[in-house]
Ligand SMILES: [Zn+2]
């Protein structure tokens with residue numbers, strides 16, 4: 001089964017659920033991540049409730065990527081320091097203070113609804129079939145939750161920096177439903193979010 005993430009309209013910037021854009025929900029004392037390459041504040045991309053995958057997994061995956069100098073900060077790379085991903089335990093999370101800057105927040109906050117596609121032959125087949133069945137544009141598919149990543153290039157599953165084991169795939173993100181407000185994954189790229197559950201580490205990368 002493939003679980004598609006479908007664009008479900010605008011939502012509040014501090015909505016508690018899985019969403020793209022808006023303001024990240026963070027624990028007390030959180031420092032907004034800064035790019036290792038350019039020292040500027042990163043852009044918040046998305047948060048994914050991990051209990052959407054496993055009801056016993058009360059945590060939130062939160063993904064950031066530098067957009068201060070698009071293409072110049074190795075922001076596609078899982079370890080170069082141009083992006084960051086976090087796992088926050090659910091509970092006392094609150095909207096983060098937002099640093100100044102034109103690129104720190106995405107242009108739009110989008111709600112997500114899940115559509116399970118049974119008997120699917122992977123993500124690409126599932127999204128094409130959804131388009132046919134729903135009559136909606138392919139761009140309304142914002143990605144997939146869990147399952148297997150549909151790599152645009154080769155398998156780049158990151159290893160956990162703490163335990164050195166392969167990390168678990170959480171989410172695949174498309175650039176967005178509207179090219180004017182979407183993420184910059186190089187133009188037609190996809191982002192991939194991972195975590196290591198025992199170590200509470202997370203990683204993000206994108207391919208084009
Ligand atoms: Zn940067």
Ligand SMILES: [Zn+2]
Pocket residue numbers: 160161162163164165196197198199200201
């Ligand atoms: Zn680990």
